[in-house]
Amino acid sequence: MFMTIALSASLVLSGSPAQAATKPVTFQGFTLKVPAQWKVKKEGVDLRVITGACSARAAECKGFLLGGPQAVKYASEGSPYRPDQPYHPSSGVTECVPAKKYYSGQATRVRTSTTAFGTGRQARFTEWKVSCNGSKMKVAAYTQRVWYVKAKKVIVVDHWKTLGLGAILGKAVWK
Structure with a gap:
């Protein structure tokens, strides 16, 4: 009995099996394994992966967008995505993501690199x-x-610095 309690306590403290539960999310020819508690919502032809709370003060729930050709085509004020510009599909003023009572303003590029997006694929x-x-x-x-x-x-757009997202995308499986 003591051994069972100790093992259970060890699993709770280490976060092993319960936190390792994942589910597949398939989109545009690739599959990601995401934590099982994350929710997936269709947004037009794209997917929104909700990773946490939805605050009435925020413009969107914590999570990220998985966008396909349409999201790329209209990613820069109604024009195609430009790597030298932030993702901004609207041609007007947009709400500030964490505090919608303000509007998004100037964007400053912090860094750019090439990274793995599954085996054999690279993402900017x-x-x-x-x-x-x-x-x-x-x-x-x-x-x-x-x-x-x-x-x-x-295109994957994350406004919440989703913990572990880069690693999840790096393990994407392409068909």
């Missing part, structure tokens, strides 16, 4: 710091991370 990764309410960075700001697989016309 770009991270942006986006200010809210004009240039007043101290009012509100957020980070936009974009993975773009040009050959497959796939």
Whole structure:
């Protein structure tokens, strides 16, 4: 009995089997293994993966967008995605993601690199710091991370710095 309790306590403290539960998410020819508690919602022809809470103060729930050819085609103010610009499909002013009472403003590129997106595929990764309410960075700001697989016309947009997302995308399985 003592051994069973000790083993159960060890699993709870180490976070092993329960936290390792995953489910597949398939989109545009690839499959990701994501934590089982994440929810997947269809958004037009794209998918929104919801990873956490939905706050009434935020413009969107915590999570990220899996976008295909349509998202790439209209990713820059109604024009095709441009790696030198943040993802901004709207031609107008957009709400600040973490604090929708403000508007998104200036974006500053933090870094750009090439990273694995599954076996044999590469994505261009770009991270942006986006200010809210004009240039007043101290009012509100957020980070936009974009993975773009040009050959497959796939884009992943994360406004919440989703923990482990880069590793999950790196293990994508392509058909």
